Amino acid sequence: MAAHSISRLLPTISFSQSDRRRRNLSSSSLFLSPSSRFLDNLFLGSLTFSPPSSRTSLSRKFHPVTATVALSLPNSRPEGVANEKAPKWSWRAIKSFAMAELEARKLKYPTTGTEALLMGILIEGTSLAAKLLRENKITLTKVREESIKLLGKGDMYFFSPEHPPLTEAAQKALDWAVDEKLQAGESGEIMPSDLLLGIWSVERSPGHKILVALGFDDEKAKMLKSLSSEPGFYED
Template identity: 70%
Template sequence: MAAHAHSLLPISTRCCKQQSFLNLHSNCNKYNLGTSFMGSKLDVLNNYAISQQQQYAHARRSSIAATISVTGKPETISRHKSPKWSARAIKSYAMAELEARKLKYPNTGTEALLMGILVEGTSLAAKFLRENGITLFKVRDETVKLLGKSDMYFFSPEHPPFTEPAQRALDWAIDEKLKSGEDGEVTVAHFLLGVWSEKESAGHKIMASLDFDDAKAKNIAKFMDKDIDLGFKTRS
């Protein structure tokens, strides 16, 4: 069985990711997004953060070099700022869960993350996609073509768990924000480029089938750290 991607990361990075997902869960309450359309206050994110905490604790115990105490604040961790998530990014994630449930899929995959971005609709990333002909209806159609329809009698979980590619896409978003060294939040553009980074995922294949390419990804990367309307043309 392949090791989870987090097990290969430095402890300080894993700790920042864990805190970042906790920040996302906290921000859901801050923006009053823990309502019926998201289930019970995004328990799935809380469970994900807890699982990362457990993995971190296991790595700490098993590593000879790790000398981090339970109550201590290691310098390697304090050098990093745990990124928070923009309100649009939080809502995009919540809408991704809903789209997975609408299609009666057992998991929230990269294709669902892509649909969630388009359902939220107000971010620069979503506007860029629409202006380049990538709409919610087209993505839904391509998703069904690629993954098929679920059994009409199957009921998707209240919080469909991430597929491995979707987890890696979200990890990529956090990594890129950490590597930038800049203040600010993880935005929807980080999400979208995270999906694009998963070359074998359904989300990437659907984007490619709708004429998204590396050139368009570079355009999105230009406003990756912003989540406001800059008022420029995005069609290439």
């Protein structure tokens, strides 16, 4: 059927020898010269070379981070707490979480752990937590290297899921961030600072061990908590 369609199109784009001379078109440059781009587009436009799903796959690339991650964010609302009272996630925390999932996939890990959450905070890069880490020479490269030392390299033939599930330690870190907001009676958003402090709170987790190895300690955690809990503080 495709061959029949092409044969029907050929007469509509063929020229006589005089037409070619008049238009300064040679048979070898019929579809290559700039003056014949219209014909080239007309001919190619009559055929379908891309799969039907290509349009959908391209559109997904332009969805905002919040659209792709919102459904995968942990729902850590304790029992008895109304939805409207549960703390919201700041856009920096959402992006940090999204980058953590992406980093886990890059490293070919089957799950998103505390080490990936730590890398997500550093990849987002604009939060108070990320700035404090960098000031203490805790960089993405160093955290990635320590993660590989601690957990090993992922299998190069393994394909991580789009949203690698949280490890138990990572879930505890996020639960801690939510619980701290609720216990403090604050109505503000959960920020990357809360995520970092949550990681630090889960001792013996990979993220905690990496922070210790790179020089993070309780004093720095207290400093971060003090700065982020100052009245009126908000990462705009």
